[in-house]
Amino acid sequence: MANPSAVCNGHLHHHHHHQKQNNLLKCGLSKKNGITKGMKKNGVSNGTPYKKTFIEHFEQAPMYVAVFTFVGFAVGTIFGYLRDFMRAWGLEKRNIATERAQQKDFVPLYQDFENFYTRNLYLRIRDNWNRPICSVPGPQFDLMERVTDDYNWTFRFTGRTIKNVINMGSYNYLGFAETDVNALKTVTIELEKYGTGVCSTRQEMGTLDKHVELEKLVATFLGVEDAMVFGMGFATNSMNIPALVGKGCLILSDELNHTSLVLGARLSGATIRIFKHNNMQSLEKLLRDAIIYGQPRTHRAWRKIIILVEGIYSMEGSIVRLPEIVSLKNKYKAYLYLDEAHSIGAVGATGRGVVEYFGMSPDDIDVLMGTFTKSFGAAGGYIAGKKGLVDFLRTHSHSAVYATSMCPPVAEQIIRAMKCLMGLDGTTQGLQRVRQLEKNTRYFRRKLHEMGFIIYGNDDSPVVPLLLYMPGKIGAFARRMLERNIGVVVVGFPATPITESRARFCVSAAHTREMLDTVLNALDELGDFLHLKYSRYSKSAHPELYEESRLELED
Amino acid sequence: MTGMDVKNTPSYLYWLFCQFELITCSYLMEPWEKVLFYSFNLAMLGLLLYTAYVCVAFHASSAFQLLCSFLGNPRGNALSVLK
Numbered sequence: 001m002a003n004p005s006a007v008c009n010g011h012l013h014h015h016h017h018h019q020k021q022n023n024l025l026k027c028g029l030s031k032k033n034g035i036t037k038g039m040k041k042n043g044v045s046n047g048t049p050y051k052k053t054f055i056e057h058f059e060q061a062p063m064y065v066a067v068f069t070f071v072g073f074a075v076g077t078i079f080g081y082l083r084d085f086m087r088a089w090g091l092e093k094r095n096i097a098t099e100r101a102q103q104k105d106f107v108p109l110y111q112d113f114e115n116f117y118t119r120n121l122y123l124r125i126r127d128n129w130n131r132p133i134c135s136v137p138g139p140q141f142d143l144m145e146r147v148t149d150d151y152n153w154t155f156r157f158t159g160r161t162i163k164n165v166i167n168m169g170s171y172n173y174l175g176f177a178e179t180d181v182n183a184l185k186t187v188t189i190e191l192e193k194y195g196t197g198v199c200s201t202r203q204e205m206g207t208l209d210k211h212v213e214l215e216k217l218v219a220t221f222l223g224v225e226d227a228m229v230f231g232m233g234f235a236t237n238s239m240n241i242p243a244l245v246g247k248g249c250l251i252l253s254d255e256l257n258h259t260s261l262v263l264g265a266r267l268s269g270a271t272i273r274i275f276k277h278n279n280m281q282s283l284e285k286l287l288r289d290a291i292i293y294g295q296p297r298t299h300r301a302w303r304k305i306i307i308l309v310e311g312i313y314s315m316e317g318s319i320v321r322l323p324e325i326v327s328l329k330n331k332y333k334a335y336l337y338l339d340e341a342h343s344i345g346a347v348g349a350t351g352r353g354v355v356e357y358f359g360m361s362p363d364d365i366d367v368l369m370g371t372f373t374k375s376f377g378a379a380g381g382y383i384a385g386k387k388g389l390v391d392f393l394r395t396h397s398h399s400a401v402y403a404t405s406m407c408p409p410v411a412e413q414i415i416r417a418m419k420c421l422m423g424l425d426g427t428t429q430g431l432q433r434v435r436q437l438e439k440n441t442r443y444f445r446r447k448l449h450e451m452g453f454i455i456y457g458n459d460d461s462p463v464v465p466l467l468l469y470m471p472g473k474i475g476a477f478a479r480r481m482l483e484r485n486i487g488v489v490v491v492g493f494p495a496t497p498i499t500e501s502r503a504r505f506c507v508s509a510a511h512t513r514e515m516l517d518t519v520l521n522a523l524d525e526l527g528d529f530l531h532l533k534y535s536r537y538s539k540s541a542h543p544e545l546y547e548e549s550r551l552e553l554e555d
Numbered sequence: 556m557t558g559m560d561v562k563n564t565p566s567y568l569y570w571l572f573c574q575f576e577l578i579t580c581s582y583l584m585e586p587w588e589k590v591l592f593y594s595f596n597l598a599m600l601g602l603l604l605y606t607a608y609v610c611v612a613f614h615a616s617s618a619f620q621l622l623c624s625f626l627g628n629p630r631g632n633a634l635s636v637l638k
Contacts, residue, residue, distance in 0.1 A: 068578045076580045079588060124583040151585055472577040531574055 051359045056278075056318055056458045061534045065469050069499045072470045073121075080120030095153045117493065125475035126152040128482075128490055134161055136179045137170040139510040143487065162485070166515050168505045169489035173346040173462050174433045175510030176377030176417045187412045194408035202394075206405035214411045218382050221418050222352065223362045226391070227384035229414075230399045231406045233341060233371030234260045236381030239399035241308075241337070242268040243392075244367070249304040250290050252283060252334070256316060261308050261339060270306075271296070277316070280324045283307070287332040305334040311343030311354040311370075315496055315504070317457020317465050319347070322354055326364045337367040345375025346462050351421050351434040357460070376417040378410045437462060437509035440516060444507050447520050452533035456502070464505040465491075466523075466532075473530055474501050480529075484522045 086092040096119055099109060127148060135142040143162040146155045170177065178184075190210070200206035211229060218227040230236045241264030245251060249270040253261065255277040265272050273290075275282040287305070294301050307329060309320045320338070329336050340353045348356035353370070355362050362368060367389065371381040383393060394400055421430035441462045448455050454467040468474055471492065478490045492501035507516075527533045576582040581592050 072578055072580045075592070076583075079580075079584065079592075470578055470580075472580040472582045475583055476577055529570070529573070530577065 050323060054319075054321070054458070058316075058318075058456055059454050059535060059537075061454060061467065061469060062536065065534055066499060069469050069471070072472050073498070076121050076471060080116060083120060084116070095150075121471060122492075123152055125471075125478070127155070128475060128478035131487070132157075137167060137172060137177050138179075139167055139172070139175065139508055139512070139515060140164045141167050141170075141487070143482075162482075165482070165485050165487045166511075166519055167487055167508070168519060169487055170508070171342070171374040171506055172377065172508045172510060173342075173375045173437055173506070174351070174377075174417070174421070174430075175508050176375070176413075176420075178377070178510070183416075184413075186416050187409050190412040191409040196407055196409065198405050198407055200405070201402055202400045202405045208405070208408060208411075210408045210411040210415075211405060214406075214415055215382075217415055217418050218384060221422060222355075222368060222384050224368060224384045225387040226389075227382050228390050228393055228397075228400070229372075229380055229382045229406055229411070230397075231380050231404055232399075233373050233379070233381035235399050235403060236369060236371065236383060237261050237339060238264040238267060239403070240369075240383055240393060240397050241265055243397045244268075244337075245270045245304055245306055248295065248302065249306065250302040251306055251308060252286055252290075253308040254278070254310065254313075254320075256313050257308055257310060258314070258339065258341070261310070265308065277313070278318055278321055280321060280328065283325070284328055287328060287334060291332060305332070306337055307334055308337050309339070311338060311340035312347065312458075312461050312463060314342050314463055315465065315491065315502075317455075317461045317463040319343070319357070319458040319461055320354060322358045322360060326360065330364075335366040336364075337369065338365050340368065340370040341381075342374055342463060344370040345421065345434075346437065347460055349434075350431060351375070372410075372414045376414050378413045378417070380406045380410065380414070433509040437507065440507045440509065440511055443513075444505070444516055444520070448523070449535070451520075451524055451527060452535045453523070453527060454535045462507040464507060465502040466505065467500060467502050467534070468532065469499060469501060469534075471501065473532065474503075476530060477503055477526065477532075480526055481522065484526075486519055486522055 083092065087094050087096075099106070103109075127146065131146065132144045133141050134144055141164075143165050145158045145160045145162055147158055148155050181188075194208070194210070198206045198208065202211075214229055215227045218229065219225060230239075237258070237260035241251075241261070245265075245268045247269045249268070251265045251268070251270045251272045253265055253272055253274055255274050273286050275286050290302055290305055293299060307325060309325060312319055322338075325336060328334075338354070343357075344353040345351045347354055350356065355365065355368070362384075366385060368384040369381065370384075372378040373380070383390065416425070419425045420427070421434070423430055438460070441460065441464075445455060445459055445464060448464065448466065456465045456467065457463065468477055468490070474490045474492050478488060481488045488503050488505065490501070490503045496502060505519075573582075579592075581589055584592060
């Protein structure tokens with residue numbers, strides 16, 4: 001197998017060997033049967049070695065790209081001010097929300113920069129988001145055709161549907177979002193037996209035997225003592241973190257955590273400190289400061305220190321450095337909350353998430369959380385761990401007490417998907433799906449690297465962000481891909497830093513090689529036309545990440 | 556690379572123009588905004604060229620006069636100045 005890291009340290013073969021030799025000499029690594037072992041260069045104190053290579057790319061684009069991005073934003077801002085001026089002075093019709101005449105002496109509601117951005121920049125390319133689909137979000141789907149007559153203020157549907165658009169945006173990692181009658185047989189049976197609604201919360205009359213069965217299955221799947229399921233993935237995070245931590249506790253949260261984690265952390269009332277994305281030195285420094293100085297004014301010890309991380313970060317495609325975090329947490333006696341929304345089912349040899357990917361035991365992690373939305377084609381979330389933890393959540397979680405429980409057909413869909421993954425339905429289809437996803441991910445990423453695009457993230461993550469940088473290219477990219485019958489998700493500010501807008505691809509096990517090739521050819525052409533191939537295989541923007549990722553297997 | 560034409564053909568110039576449009580976000584503008592933007596750009600460009608023309612012409616002529624004055628002087632003086 002070609003060494004995948006050759007792309008990230010220079011495109012000359014001899015340069016790569018030279019660097020590797022230097023590294024081996026510097027680290028004092030010994031090689032045995034091609035497997036490198038030894039202490040990591042930037043030394044986490046317990047020195048847990050990674051059992052396989054951990055290669056992440058965060059390449060920085062050439063300087064002219066940043067300059068052009070700012071030029072684009074500057075022109076957009078100037079025209080934004082011009083249009084706002086014209087709207088304020090009545091030279092142009094006002095379509096936006098404005099205050100009524102009776103409110104003119106009140107404090108103004110609509111004047112911050114975020115609104116400026118929405119009105120003047122987001123609105124011009126708004127037709128690339130919120131596109132309604134009218135079929136199952138499998139590897140291909142149907143879109144409703146939508147046109148605008150007044151530059152994206154209003155839309156109207158023409159009535160036609162665009163058929164068989166290749167789906168590169170849905171979180172359908174294992175391809176369980178399917179309408180095959182044979183696959184959905186048990187779901188149909190349960191639908192006819194239970195109906196659709198539960199009409200109660202878990203604590204009242206909403207706990208069905210299906211939920212008990214599902215929770216036992218989730219616990220077996222993950223290898224933990226017990227699990228609890230909730231109806232909504234976002235609510236799982238935001239409603240359960242307040243139940244676990246409160247005032248006087250410390251939350252150490254990754255820079256790029258999802259909104260649900262941030263909301264849950266803020267709702268809990270604990271003190272929140274942010275560490276740099278996937279940066280273990282930053283985390284260790286925060287832990288040491290927390291233990292040495294204690295709470296802000298009283299200097300008492302923190303009641304609890306909890307670290308919030310995700311398995312795969314959906315905007316970067318990076319995988320958490322779990323072995324190092326676990327060793328840190330064991331040393332400094334903190335708790336770990338792992339949100340595996342994107343990684344459960346998508347990574348790991350049998351699809352059991354990042355815990356299996358790193359070869360660790362689920363006992364190392366205190367709270368395992370995940371969602372069923374991404375890899376299982378259903379909806380909802382779970383929290384798993386020790387029996388004491390789950391029993392506590394059953395009584396104290398807001399979601400358990402007040403939120404409606406998961407509906408039975410959805411629970412059955414998760415049960416059948418999990419049984420398929422574990423092989424309990426008698427076939428090897430589950431394992432085949434995991435393998436297919438892995439193959440597709442590697443193929444897609446390798447090809448994109450070869451073509452010269454800048455891709456972020458770990459080589460094994462099925463989330464592939466392709467950097468676009470300039471605001472003008474966001475709209476052009478999405479529209480032209482749709483013309484070629486490929487549906488992509490593009491992301492800009494405020495979900496990403498303002499200069500790093502990107503297109504995010506989600507590879508699925510249901511994608512065939514032909515579909516991926518179609519997408520790759522379209523990307524090749526579009527990359528030439530829009531001049532998106534910025535990669536120079538140069539040193540990345542995060543030097544410590546780059547250095548640590550240089551332990552490679554010799555082929 | 557596929558799709559890239561030989562330089563100095565009309566399609567290459569069109570491609571360059573497309574890049575300009577994308578970088579400066581004029582791809583996203585409504586037609587009247589584009590007219591405004593391009594006319595402003597062309598006006599600035601014209602001003603720049605005129606300034607360059609005036610400046611360079613003046614500078615070149617004054618430099619030429621200086622050179623002529625050097626060559627007109629006795630040889631010793633000229634050598635010491637030229638060194």
